[in-house]
Amino acid sequence: MRVTRLTWSILLSASALMTPLSAGAVEFTCWSPDGVASANAAADYWTAERIAAAIPDGETIRTLPTDGFSKGREDILPSDAERAPIDDAPYKFGGQLLYTRGGHDYTASAQFVADVNIVIGAAHSLWKGDMAASNIRFYQGYSNGGGTLYRMDKxxxxxxxTEVADNNPSLARSQFDYSVMRTTVASAVGKYELGIDGAHVDDNVTITGYPARLDGGEYMYREIARIVVQAGTAYDARPHPMYGGGASGGAWFVTANNVHKAVSVVSSGALDGVYGPSFTQDTADLIAIVKNGCP
Structure with missing residues (x-):
């Protein structure tokens, strides 16, 4: 594991994306989630029993703000989540994330974004208490035990x-709450496009994930929420019927001209709302770095 500050010249050589990279630097922590374990040993870790016993990961917002945001028409949005059509785009780009952190096994949500070897989830899933996750696996298209397994090497x-990971959930903290992973095999089903600053106040977004309180987290669900606050590079959207753990890291997306753009992921939530980061150029830069193996 190491911490690196990348300069513009390094980013130029690392770039493997269509998105232009801006001058500057991004600081990050990168690691190999399986260490020196063999592929077979790592694959054997996630037995059916271990998967069934894994803890649905999630973070709860203690108190949602009640002022300072748009009093729009979010009350007319559906108050219930529904199962997502997992075989259709863009839902098939997502799946269930499995990982070990601090000696405990967890489940969360994630998806292919920007590149067919890049998966994005929540940072609080992979790093908390100065502990990095290991045994990371992504089951694309997960549905009631089925799905396609992808291994991660970065x-x-x-x-x-890492500086705010142990703070209480907040909009300020959510700005940095995303993780980037590299798969050893390319996605067979496609990917979301990356939406940089891709949504704004009063926009509706579709939010996806595997909430444990709905069918035990065995199926992807979707909900429609309206962004009521954009503070810095974080969103507050409402309502959030997928609250309660397991949906962490699930994509927020918008669709235009049949192009599906991921604009955020689930950071922390409550019954009435959910926080998520607004993707920025730092996100695109970090994707390029991880795709290139964290040089």
Whole structure:
């Protein structure tokens, strides 16, 4: 594991994306989630029994703000989540994330974004209490035990996240709450495009994930929420019927001209709302770095 500050010249050589990279630097922590374990040993770790016993990961917002945001028409949005059509785009780009952190096994949500070898989830899933996750697996298209298994050989979070990871959930903290992982095999089903600053106040977004309180987290669900606050590079959207753990890291997306753009992931939530980061150029830069093996 190491912390690196990348300069513009290094980013130029690392770039493997269509998104232009801006001058500057991004600080990050990157590691190999399986260490020196063999592929077979790592694959054997996730037995059916271990998966069934894994803890649905999630973070709860203690008190949602009640002022300072748009009093729009979010009350007309559906108050219930529904199962997502997992075989259709863009839902098939997502799946269930499995990992070990601090000696405990967890489940959360994630998806292919920006590149067919890049998966994005929540940072709080992969790094907390100065502990990095290991045994990371992504079951694309997971549905009631079925799905396609992808292994990870690199994982990274922003260095700024490691400095606030143990703070209480907040909009300020959520700005940095995303992780980037590299798969050893390319996605067979496609990917979301990356939406940089891709949504704004009063926009509706579709939010996806595997909430444990709905069917035990065995199926992907979706909900429609309206962004009521954009503070810095974080969103507050409402309502959030997928609260309660397991949906962490699930994509927020918008669709235009049949192009599906991931604009955020689930950071922390409550019954009435959910926080998530607004993707920035730092996100694109970190994706390029991880795709290139964290040089």
């Amino acid at each position: 994982a990274a979070v922003l260095l700024r996240w």
